[in-house]
Each structure stands twice: as C-alpha cells, then as structure tokens.
Amino acid sequence: MNNSSNKISHTEKKLTGLVISKGCSFGKICLFNDSRHENSPVYKINTHEIEQEINRFAHSVDIASEKLEELITNIKTKIGLAEAEIFSAQKMLILDPTIQKKVIEEIEANQTNAEAAITKTLDFFEAKILDIDDDYIKERATDIGEVKRRLLDVLANLKPTFKCEGQKHCRRGKNRIIASRELTPSLTIELDTDTTLGFVTEKGGYASHAAILARSLRIPAVSGIKDLYNNLLCGTEILIDGDKGEVIIWPSSETLELYPNLKTQREQDYSSIDPIKDFKVMANLSLSKDIDLVNYFKAEGIGLYRTEFEFLSRGKLLSEHEQFEIYSHVIKKMEGKPVYFRLLDIGGDKSAPFFNLPKEENPYLGFRGARLLAQRPDLFKAQARALAKASQFGKTHILYPMIIEKSQFIQLKKMFLDFTTDIDTSNVFHGVMFEVPSACFQANEIFEIADFASIGTNDLIQYLFAVDRNNELVAKDYNPDREIFWNVLKIIVDAANKFNKPLSLCGEISNDSKYILKLYAIGIKTISASPKLIPEIRKHIKSIINNIKL
Template sequence: MTTVTGVGSTPLSGVGTVRWYRPDEALDLPDRPDPEAVDPERERDRFESARDSVREDIRRARDRAAERVGDEEAAVFEAHEQFLDDPQLVDGIEATIDDGVTAEHAVDDVFGEFVAQFEGMEGRMAERADDLRDVRDRLLRELLDVDAVDLSALPDGTVLLAERLTPSDTAGLDPDAVAGIATVTGGRTSHAAIIARSLAIPAVVGVGEALEEIPDGATVLVDGEAGEVVLDPSEGRRAAVSELDAPVVDDHVATADGREIEVAANVGRPAELDPAVARGADGIGLFRTEFLFLDRDAPPDEDEQFDAITAALDAFPTDRVVVRTLDVGGDKQVPYLDLPEEPNPFLGQRGVRLSLGDHADLFETQLRALLRAAATEHGADLAVMVPMVARVEEVDAVREQVESVAAALESEGVEYAMPELGAMVETPAASFVADALAERLDFLSIGTNDLTQYVMAADRENDGVADLHDPLHPAVLRAIDRTVDAAHEGGAWVGMCGEMAGDPDLTELLVGLGLDELSMSAVTVPAVKQRVRDTDTDAAEALASEVLACETRAEVGEALGL
C-alpha cells in the first residue's frame, strides 16, 4: 500500500480504478513550415475563425456549468471568453503570424509565454495558468481539427488522474461515475478544484510527480479530507476512510454542550435543491435569485418568481429559506437591464442600490412574489435579505417598500404574509452600523467573500492582490466579531453565507464567534455538522478570543493550527 500526499480539495473519499487523462498527447503540433511558405492572411483568417468557434463553445460550457454547479462557479468561463479578446494575447498572436508562423504555432507560442509568467507567480496567480491553458487548448483543437476527450462518459468507479484539469474538464465530469480525481499540479482555490467541490467529487490536487508512478488500471483511494491518494488500499484503510466521511444528518445539530447551530445550504439554481436536501441541509441560507434573470431577453414576471420561491419552500417544508433579493451589478451583468458602465463597478451601483434606484420596478415585482410566497403552505419560514447594504437609510427605505407592497396586495385582495427581513453584511459600513441595522431587522447574514474584499480593499477577481483577499486576516475577523456582537445586542440572529462558512476547519472558530447559522455549498454540510457536534462552546469561545487578539494573518494561522 503506497500513499502519496497533496492538498485535499473536497472533504470526501472514494475508491475506484485509475484512468489517466493526457489531453496534450492529442495536441501534437506539426513541424513548423518555412516562414516563406506561410500565408499570413490565410493564417489570420484561420485564427479568427477558431476564435469565433471557441467563443461559442465557451458560452455553451458556461451555460452547462451554471446549470450543474451554479452561476458563481460558472463565471470562470466569462473570464475565459475575455481571454479571446485580450489585446496582449490577440495582438501577440497576430504579430507572430505576420512573422511567418502558422496560426496553431502562434497560439501555442504566445499563450505559452503567458502561462509561463503565471506559473512563475504564487498562489491564485499560478493557478490561473490553467485557465489560460483551457482557452489555448480549445483554440488548438479547433485549428488542428481534433476532438476533445469526452470526460462525461467515463465508466462508473473511475478515479481520474491527470497532470492538471482545466475548469472545462472538471465541469464535464459525471459525479455519479467519477469516484475521485487527483492531479500533479493545482491548488485548493483553483477553478477546477472549486468546481470539483461543487460537484461533490473527492479530489486531491498538487500531489506532485509521485502521482505519475500510479499506473492506469490500478485501484486507488482518494481521500479529499486527508489529502492522500492511496495505491492498492487495504480493507482496513478503506474502512477507516469511510468512517472519516461525515454521514448525512437530516436533523438539526448542536454543539457537544447543547448549543444549536443551523447548517444550511447556498442554492443558486433549482437543480441544487434536491442535492441540498440529500446532504441534510437545515434549509437554505442563501437562495440566489439571479438565475431567474440570466440567459434571457427580459426579466421574469411576478408569477415566475413566485413559482421559483415556493419550489424552494416546498423542498424544505419545515426549515427556513433565506431568499436574497436581486444582486446584480459589479461582476454580475445582465445585458437587457442596461446597467451603467462604471470605472469601478464593485464600488458602484449594485445590489440594494439598484433596487432602490434605477430598478425599483423590478424590486417591487420581486417583493410582491416574496410576500405572496410567505402566505403559502410552507411560507411561514421564509426570510428575505437585501444585499450590499451600507446605510441605515437603505434599510428604512426597504422596509417602507415592503409595507407599500403589502398594502397594495391587501387592496387587491391578494393573500400575503410578512417574512423575516434581513440584510447582508458585505461592507465595512454595515459592520459599523450593525447595531442600528439589528434594531430594524430580524437577522443579518455575513457575506465573507465581499466583506473581505471591501475590508482589505482587495478585488476578489484580481490575482495581483489575491494574498490580501483572506477572510482570516485579523481585520476581517474583527469585523465579523463586531457584527455578531452588535446584532445579538439588537435582538437579531446572525448567519454567514460566504465560502468561509463551509470550511470544516473553521467551524469551531465560527461557533466561538457566536454565529447562529452557517450556510455553504451542500457538499460540505455533513462535514460541518459533524464539526459542530464535536465542538464545545466554551473551548470555541476561548479559541475565538485567542484569534481575535492576533495581529497578523500568520498568528491567526498558528492559533488555528492551519
């Protein structure tokens, strides 16, 4: 029994038969012709034709991924499409063609330079090299007329090994057939790893060259919790790992000393409802309504939104469902809404700012659907939260709008009910006025992805500042602590729906900080529930106090044993 180690990406394990995936073997380029024999105009036309075809392929891949894993995870394909228009890449390829190089060699040369640059960096910047490879390989396949390997048709029980997997590769996998994946390169925050987690596929990345020693056809165990790949695992090792996989718990859970913590799921598409139920989620802590507005030419009407919300309520008839009102702007663009072009859209008109401004009509329609849904059979546990709150005045305006919609429904004789009302804490401003927000609302939900971005002044899509976008920085942790304390003093409960909530290694800390609810990708619900059960509140609070006293990120990591 041989064990090689890497970085665990998905906290699950699986056993199966190895199949190596080596896509580069199908992309062998022909010898370079003499530059004098190359027709630059023809090669430019070939390149443009390939770009057009790949653009359509990427858009189809984005739609498929959004349907399977959600819009946020699928957004990587929008970045891939942008590579096709990147002046440095396009101009470089065209200039290389003009020097007498064929289109396929020009694509390989120019993309190769940028891939090498990214690989020479650290962290997320290095992981973005795989995104460039994804686009490069699509272009090369088109230029060489080579079909992609169909990874969606792998036999049951396959453990897929590869030097690396691109986002396209991973999004095409069938989670019912693939028992696990492991790669030579890669990190936990790579887009491929994120998609693997969303698909609930056991994954270990960054194993190194030792993975190459495992042959096709071998039996291996992929332990995404321990970050291990085990060749020819013993029965004892198989049994031990199966015990590590947290069992699904349908009931709500409490800490070892009896403090109940709600462990809910983030849902971005109707297709994610059943998996959330199957993984034992205590309702929905973040129901993203953006999916209703995407991939269409006009906004959904009131009835369509009502049907989508009631479907979520019916999936969790005895649990709370928290619906976020339309959150567009920033990195979420909807063409038919004619959103403003802004020099810094993350600091511009997004979330509640649009709902109370240019798109007040859409907000009113959505509120009508929500209040009607609250009056349905399972609507008593409906909660509504507004995104991107920064001012108390915004909450007051939202409350007035809710009351206005309720009055209109009553005058029309339409049955309605008032749901819980809350706000997302994504801005430092919201954290600073959390006490005043809590006096006006039933709950606050901390969105750690954006809160980290704004506290650290670090664009979460900018790899150049990726090391700053860290929710474990002391400043972010203190903002979370301040929010929880202020909300509780104001009588509101507090949840968290950012990626931080779904990391089992942070569960004890979050319990110690006083969170009442944690919401995450459904795949991590069982593991987080298990960590909640294993946590003692007094010990968790002591850990939180120790962490909050830290002055640097390194000290936080040491305190948490990370």
Template sequence: MLALDVQHVRMDQHAADKTQALQCLVNILVEDKLVTPEYLEGLKAREQQSATYLGQGIAIPHGTPQSRQYILETGVRLAHFPEGVVWDGENKIYLAVVIAAKSDEHLQVLQVLTKALINDVSEQVRTATSAEQIIELLQAQPLSLSLHENLISTHIPAQDTDDLFWHASQLLKQQKFVEPGFLTALDPKQMIHLGEGIWSITATDYVITPAISIVKPDQALTYHNDTLTTLLCIASNEQLDLPQFNRLIDILFDPSQREKLTYENDSHEIAQIIGAEIIPDWPSKQVTLANAHGLHARPATHLVNISKTFKGDLQVAVDDGAYVSAKSLTKLLSLGCKRGQVLTFIAEPDTDAVLGLDQVIDAVKQGLGEEVEPIDDLSHQNEHVTEDVLSFDDESADQTSGIAASAGLAFGPAHVLKPREFKYERQSKNVKVETEKLEKAIEQVKQNIHQLISETKIKAIQQIFTAHLEMLDDPDLIQGVHKGLKQNLSAPAAWYEHIESAAKAQESLKDHLLAERAADLRDIGERVLAVLCNAPVISEPEEPYILIMHDVGPSDVARLDKERVAGILTAVGGASAHSAIVARALGIPAVVGAGASVLNIESKTTVLINGDNGDYVINPTADLIDHAIAERERQRQLRIEAEKHSQEPAITLDHHQVEIAANIGKVNAGIKAVKDGAEAIGLLRSELVFMAHKSAPDEATQEAEYRIILDDLAGRPLVIRTLDVGGDKPLPYVPIPEEENPFLGIRGIRLTLRKPDLLRKQLVALLRASDNRPLRIMFPMIGRVEEWRAAKAIFDEIFAEYPRENIEVGMMIEVPSAALLSPILAQEVDFFSIGTNDLTQYTMAIDRGHPVLSAEADGLHPSILLLIDQTVRAAHQYGKWVGICGELAADPKAVPVLLGLGVDELSMSSGSIPLVKAQIRQLNFAECQKVAQQALLCDSATAVRELGE
C-alpha cells in the first residue's frame, strides 16, 4: 500500500517552469530507485494529454501506461516549491505529489488527498516550511458523521439484541466505516435508553469514519423490562462531528419526531425524519468500470467534462455507497473506484441529465479517454493481475512479484485454496452443551498437533507446534472464549470472535516479528473452528502443484507432502513468518506477500515462482519453463560442485585470499558449519544462550556452553558477540521499560554497560572456556568512543584476573557514528566486524522488517559502501582486520565489491559458504578493486548491482 510519509517529502525545491519541475521530480524518483530517467517522457506525455492540477496549489503528476516500463518500484514522493510553479497555464502549484505506480495503488493516495482538500488548504500548502507540516496537512481528516439511507434497515428478523448488533455493524462494515472487530467492541452494558423504544449503543474501537446505523426489528423486543423498537449503533472516533451529532440527538429528544420513529417506517422515511442523506429517487443506470488503474485523475477529469455539459444534476456512487457529484473532480477521486467496481449514475428528473445518462454510461464503457479491455471479455483470473515487469523477461506472460521467502525455482498447476467459510449458528441458549463442544474440539486439535510433532523430524516444525499447544493451554485465551459462551454465543461464534480479536491485537504490535505471530493464532483458530463445524478435510491434487493461499499457516505447511508441493505462493505474509520458516526447513520454494490478486488465479493454471527473488509468472511460455528447468539444474550442479570443494580456501585467480566464516545462533551448530566449509565462526549470537534460561545463566553454565562450540571448532577462530538484547529482543529476567522505538533505545552494549554484572559474568565464562584457543570477543551497538572504552575497561579488569593467549577484542560497526569514528577506534580495537543489516537500517532510516520499505534498505547502497570503505581503510592503516557478518556477505552481487574494498573476512549462514567460496575462486582481485571504486561513485544500489552486467 502506498502511504504519504515524512521521509518522502523534499522541501525547498526550485523550478522556473513546469518542464524544470518535472525534471526535478524525476531526479527525486531516480535517486530513490523508483524509476529510470526515461520516466520523464511519461510525465511529459501525461501533461500533454491533460494537466494534472488537482486544486488548491497541488498537482499529481504521473506517467502514462506506456511509461510504466521505466518504473522499478511503485512509490510516491512529494516536492514543495516555495516560489510556486505555473502548472496549467493559469494555476500555480506549490506542492507536487509525483506518483510512480504499476497498478491502481495510487488511488489510495488520491483518496487521502481529496479528503484533505474538502477544506481549503491552499494557503497552508503555500506557506509550509517542514515535511511534517505537509504530511499533517494532507492526512488531516475533516470532522464527519455519516447519516445515510443505506445505513438504515427495517423489518429485521431479530430474536434479541445480539441479532440487532450484528445487523447494525454489518451495515457499517459494508460501507467501510468500521473494521472487523467492531461488533465485539459493542458492549451491551453501555446501552442507553432514549425513550419511546429507542436505544443507542456506541463503540470507538475499529472505527474508520464516524457513522450511525439504524436498525428496527420486525417486532418489538423486550430489553431490561422495557421495549426496544429502534437501535442506533454509533461508530465514533476523534473525527466525530459533534455539532451534527448533537442535532441528531435534538431530533431524537423531540417528542413529535421520536414518536414517528416508533411507527412502521421504512428506511427512506426514517432518513427524512433524522435529516440523513437520502438516496434520490432519480432515474439511474449502472456500469462496471473497466479502466485498468481505476478512476484516477485522467479518466475522472474526462467524466467531469462530460457531466458538466448537462445542466441537470448528475451523481454517482460506487458499489451502493454514498452519492457524490459527477461534476466534481475532487469528489470523484475520493471514491477510489477500482477496475471491476460498479458505478451507479443517477440523474435529476426532468432535466437534460436524464437524457445524458446513456452518453455517460457509453463514455465509461469506452474507457473515459483510455484504452480498456471490457470486463466481460477478460477471464476472472486476469482482472486483478498487475503489469509488473519481472526478471523472467517473458513479455507474453502475466507477471508480478512478492517477497522471497524460501529459495528455489518451481512450477506446476495452481492449487488455489481461498479462505474457508464456516457456517454456524451464532446464538445458543445451552451454555453447558456449547462448553462441552468447545472442550472436545480443543482436545481433538491437541491430539492432532501431538501427532504432527511426533511424525516430523524437523525441529523448526516441532517448535512451532509446541508453541501452538501452549496457545491452546493459555488460560487467558480460554477464559476469553468462555466469556462469550456465557453471553449465549455458540461455541464456534465465541471461539472465532475471541481468536480474531486476539489476532488483531497481536497484529497491532510495533515489533513486526511479534505481529506476524497473529498468523499462528488464526492457524489454531481455524483448526478448532473446522472441528466445531465438522468441515470436510481439504484434499490435495495427486500431481505436483503450486499451493496458492491467502496465508499458509504453519500447520498447513507441515501437513504438506513435499513430493507433491512444488512451491508456495501467498497473498500475505513476510519472510520471517512461521510459514516461511517451515517452508525453508522443508526446502519448498516460496513467495509470500504477493497480494490478493493471486487468489484469483484459476486452479490448474500453470504458475512459475522464483523463491530467490520473489518473482512469479502466470501462464509461462514453454520456453520460459524450459529455461527455469535448465536454470534449476544449473544451480543444482553448481551447488554439488561447490560442496565438493567446500573445505578448500577461498582464493581469487590472482591469489588473494579471504577468510570465510559462519554466522550461528547456537553453540551446537559448529560441527555443521565446519562441514559446510567454515574456516571460523564469524558471529556467534550469544543472546540465544541467555534466552534458553528462565534466569540469567551463571558463569559455570555459560562456560560449559561456550566450551561446546570451541571444542567443535578444533582450533578454528571463534568470534562471539557479547549479549545483544534490548527493547526489540527482551529477556524476561532483564526488564526494560517499554520504548517507543526499541531499535533506538537500550540494547546491546547500552544495556550491558547499565547492567555490568551480566557483562562481567559473560567475559569470565568466555575467558575460562577459551583455554588459549583463538577467541575474538566483540561488543555490539557501539555508537560512541566512550562506550567502547567503558566496555574495554571492564574486559581489561576481567582479563587481568583470567589472562589467556589468543584473545582479541573488537567491536561491531552497526551504527553510522561508529563507522565515521573508525579512524579513532581503529587505534584501540583488535578488529572490526561490520553488521551490514543494522548498519543499513540505521544509515537509511528504514526498519529492515518494514512490510513496505524493507526492499529499499539495500546494503549495496553507495552510502553503506562508503562507510565500509572508510572502516576498512582506517583498520588497515593500523594493521587491524575487518569482517562482514551481515546478509550482504553472501550476496553474489556484493561479494566482488566487498572483496575490492579490502574486507578480510566474510561471515554468513553456513549453507551459503560453498557457493560463495566457489564464486571467489572465479574472481580477479584486481578487477574487484576496480569495481569497488566504481561502486563508490554510483548514485544508487541499483546502479551498483548493474556493475559488471
């Protein structure tokens, strides 16, 4: 999803005219790796077709469909021109929101903008002096309260208030005023009696836009010994228009008006009584929008121009929503109408607009100035496929991409499993029976999970299912479900509503790893719900296939037959989700987070996925499949050959050697690392030793753990990172106050310097375990020289008591300040180890786990390479060595550059070692040095990656 973000605003831009402004905007997009320079022609062509002036000093320049081939990644950037730029020969703009969109995502931005422009913000746009002001201005939501006839429903067959709550929340949900979860936020204890059988109930959670739905049962209900004939369901938040709300209350407390509401009125009459917006009883016609990228600026402008030719009023609504004027560009854009949605046009009676309905409908069918393929002529599968260009480079196929989650190429017929729908009665009056049903279902699921644990030999799967068992035994979880049962919900309803509420709460957590655990909650939730509803077991095809789902739960993956499932493609998910972890453990190629459109792929359609880069192709050509087969075999042969020579050193053709080490998280992973060809352990994450204990491990316990890895290495060097935990990775026995941004808080050395006893015990255990074997101790998250010196002073104190040989003490370069201070620090450390994951995150101010921005945090960005270059040069000046222990160390594109910069050690996951060693043996160090110098002069990570192609 596109979003307006402070970091995407460029203030104080200058341009003499529109031509210069467009060049300025393209330069920004190119700098941020969103487009290539050729995209400029698309912006110019769009302006020639129709100026993109939106109003109130704002323009929304974007390219033509033909220019999408120059888009590298969908994105939006904002540029503020304080002197202004004449945009359409008449109006001057001060803010340009330039869009590079491959699909209809930009409609979300237009909706945000047009909502902001309901109020006059032209002067604030002109005089803005900061990015924060711009974003706050554009994201400001005007006060509102939706009172509309389509939010009123009468003659509802309701047995009790729960039925009314459900119908009232559904009306709000259908119009997108509330999110799932709103129903559970309605508390019957908060019902207010307004008199004459009228009651109200209010909730503020899960509210998108303030609105009121009104429902009337087909017969009066008895509630708290009183009559209930009308229920007002109020969805309220900080945008609630209180004056409008108070006017409604005044009407409800007017005896003459209130009495009318108790009659058998229909929704139209009630809307008139309370002053709600009424669906006009005007002549109407409907049409399905066929424009590939929705009702964006250009077709909307075309529609406005047609509508203005009629004197009579012409209004339009999307999918039974509220009507807006078809003569207002701002209001049309606020609809956010996408391809495939239905537009309903209504015309003012007895005016020329009635005769013009057919003309408007025909114009929409013809594409409103754009070439379109009629909806009826396209298969359901292709309605939602975007126009992304993939590295598969097959112009005849439908192509797009997601997130690479598990490496490998795979193809086969699609087996599409859409989210399951379970049918059940929501209410039950027998609490005891429903409680017994729930307990039996939970017990049955537990038995199934125990069986899965016993049948699998993969530890990752066992650990995940063990966590699922713990969830099913969670007293808080079960207590919440029982609360629903006591409110006379059926077992399926009580279970689903509480699980979904808990999952949403989990999703809202700031830590993306914790948020992704919501998938596990829903996974166990569906398993129990399936038992409660006697849902049939889903069978899989006999032949190998590509599994396509909204999200593949861990239990789904674990039940799969590896011989049949060629690959996995999901609509949502992240590379660190449990489903991705299990897919990697099973060796099944997987692409996740590819968008909801994948669920529209027809079953048995051939799909090709690339788990290495996240690309996938629908209906690939025979040549492309043949190429994939050949590539997969080539990769297999490369690995076989590389593994044969994995124990040999990594020496370039011109005899330059670099040490290849392994990153590990467990002390017993050393044997495998050595087997894979590791010449050292370049990073042992010691925090996992601490996380395995409920209280801080003492010196003896730690010493025993560290001896295991040192023994397994048989004299090979061990680089160990001292305890690296904090707000983002808390220890239960080291409480830390909640931090707004734990990545910028107390973590790493900042924590252990504040709790020096933890650091002292760890250093004692390490020195005792070393027995004069090569041990390299490094401190994490050093950002200031003072921190290094404080940590080193503690080490020196311990070392004086436990002297050993073969000990080196260094630090990690993870913070830009440390890299910039490397000329000073290099004089005092024994070595540097560069953690490129965090260094990239902190340098580029992008959370590496961010679902939208993480792809932009590329360690090959020149800014990162310049910091690495300075660090290496500073270290070598004083005879110190430098290692890389981030993911960049195993990136085939990065290896030549890192070698050329003079890095002495590359440390990576042990499985990557054979291939990296094989690559280095084919390189020429002198050539790598030339490439590295070229990389330092590049302007983007994309340009660096293109070197040598």
C-alpha cells in the first residue's frame, strides 16, 4: 500500500467509541489483515479423497493445539494464570469432540474440502452463541471465530499479518497502534505486544476476553469506532484517549500538547516502590499460583481473593481438603499480612456446568453470591471448613458477596459458624462486600456486627444505575463520575468511621489514577488493585499526599 499521506486528509478528526482499556498513546496505524480468510477455498472432493481431507483437518487440530499450548505456557510466565485460561478455553474448543465430529460429518456427507467444512461448522456454532440473549455469552462467540482462524491458518500456512507489513513504521513497530474490525485475544497478545501502543476496533465489549487482556497488559484500547477502515489507512497518525473512549486522527500539535504524559513508546516499569504510611494498597488475586507476583510488588495484603477462579481454572468442584491446601498456601506466603477471601461468587458472568446452577433469564439479578451460598450448603460448607482450618496459619478475613441487608449477613455468618463448630475460628473475621445499593443504605446497622468491609465498585455502579456494564448499547451509563455514586461511597465511609471498622475498596476505579484523589478525599485509605498496577498507584498517591502536606 502506498503512503497514506497521499490518500487521506491530514485534518484533525475526533471519533468517539467505548472505553476498553484506559491510558493514552500516540502512534501510527497498522491495519490488521483480518480478511485473510475471506477467499478460503471451497470445492467438492471425490469419494477417495475424503480420508485425505479428514487427515488434513486432524493435522490442523494437532498443530493449532500445539501452538496454543506454547502460547499458554508463555502467557502463564509473562502475564498470569488467569489470562492464560482464556487461551486454554480456545484449546478446549479445538479439541472438542462435538465440533470435530461435526466437521468430519460435513466432509463426508457433502464431500467438501477441510477448509469449507471448518468454516461452515464453526460459523454454525458461532451463530448459535450470538443468538443467545445474554451479552456476556455473546462475547464468547469471539473464541469460536478465533478457533476457526487458527485452523484455517494452519491449512493455508498463514499467520496473522498487517496490511502495511513492509512499511517502515510497521517494520520498526516502535510506535504501532493496531486497528482491526474486532478486538480478539490473539490480536491482543500475539502481535508483538511489547511494541504495541494501543488498539482501535469496530467491535469488542468491555467484558470480552481481549479487553481483559488489554487491561492486564496496560495497553490503551477503544472500541465501537464505526467505519474504521473508511476513516483510517496504514500510517495514519492517531491519538488514543482510552480514558474518554476517543480516538483523534491526525491530531494537531495543539491537541498533542494537551496530553503531556502521552505514551509514544511502550514503557513497562515493573519496579516496585515501598508502601506509603498514610495509604494502604493491597492486591487482587484470582489464582494462588500468582501469589509471588503479589509479594514482588510489595502488596500490603490481599484485598480481594476471588476464590471462585480456583474452581473455574480447574474445571471442577474442589473438595474441602483441596481448598484447605490452596488457602493455607496463600496465608503462609503472605506472612501475616491480611488476606480477604471472597466466598464463592458464582452466578452472573461466572458459571460452569459443574456448579449445576439453574438456567435464569437474568442471572445478574438472580441466583448468585449470598443467595447461592444460602441455598447451596454443600458448596458453602466445604469452603467454610477449608478456610477455618487454614486460619491456623494466620488471620483469615471472610468476605460475603452480594449482601443485600443485615439479616442476610447474620444468616450466612451463622451458617459459617455452624459448619465449623469443631474448628478453632478465633483467627477468622467476617466482613461484607458493599456492592448492592440496599446494603449501602444499611451501612450503620451492618458495621455494628461486621468485623470489616470492602466496597466492590464494579457491581455497585452496575446496580446503582441499572446498567449492564458488558452491554455496548448502554455502556456509557456505566459512569463512576456521577455524584450519587460518590454520595453512596460517603455513606459507607462515614459508617465505617463511626464504628471504627476497617474499610477497603476494589474495582476498576481503584486502578484509575483519575479517581485516587477523590477516594482519598472522602476517606478511603485502603484499596485493592491488580498487582502490576501497585507501583504506579503508589507513585500517584505519594504525589497527592506530598501536595496536600505542602
């Protein structure tokens, strides 16, 4: 492709989309070649060629799964286990016997080539998922498309490329911003992420696997930009404002001056700084195997241990003993620092067949969190006993999720104590997750009996404003800037202070420097965030505190 300056006006133009991953960066566009399989071969085969095509398909499955296994191992080492599970899910799809059987049946019944059979079969499964009336599940259709492309890449001996592959800015890749129709996991993770400054896409929701990866890598990303390929050419200079969900094409020098901290080169500073006296930064944890990362960044405890991910990552229910081994390992590793174990928060966007949950029209407002624990003593008892036993190795803080009122917390705490009458629980502390508005307005009553509490801002914002944060159509209403949200936070802070009870906060806003000053001002002095963000958060907090002292 010729230099874009001959084909497009250099007049500044602003486009508005959706915030996917925060941060701002400036670079040149590389258009992803996501149409490489549009002309995949489709042809009829003779009867004696059927076995050959089935063998070609089997070969593509073997090679694609091997490549995925290498990728999974690499991601576990460089990023984390939770992120690696995204690609483990793709590997499971590739090896799924139902999908394989369908492809082979297509080859045999219609005497068609492997490429055509793969495309038809996986398009069928993708369409079925997209037809489900659940935005979170619809996001998973991307994984089906990814699997199709991986298999077709093997058969055609292709790899993901850019349309500007030979151009200088793309060859160097030092200031590359990737544009694509859809933000996919492979696009996010496989295309030289060390030199990628940002992503701009037409499709892809906040809760998609690719969006989660972009945030883990701290790469700014904006989605929902319509007619992307009509507005951008390879080499176009572009500014991504991931904080506002805006992209500015050919930004003027005056516009660039408004962004003094603009990233023009990937700078991943993984160095840590020491804890700050007046503000505690704890870490979020999903899998016990990531505990060394928590300690590497000198977290002052674990403020949110999402215990359900231990089940989801293993694909099965865990016994009392298995859970005890996991939880005691974490407590020992933290060497006396607090660990906040959130009890199983299954339901909503986190489920699996082995939990045997009922089918619901709206799982976000249904059988999840505290309600599930009350109705599933088989799950609750095993976890309660495992945590109580693990508490012999250090203080163990239990967070009860999705509490709607004081009486519900009393009921669940009683169940916990009834399950553990034969175990010493003197080291166990019971706390509430404030994430449902009704509980927030009972904060005084709850703090009378709770040992501590944590505010879960992601769900609180969602329920406070009746907005599904995974739905692109209403995503703009998921807005923590609204005054009523901060009024609710202040109610909780005041109640915690009144009863002198520890209070922490977790959620996306705890990762966002934009809100740190405001949190500090209303009295939030403990937050929990992704381990890799702790150094950056501490630097920002230190600057705020120093300015206040001045």
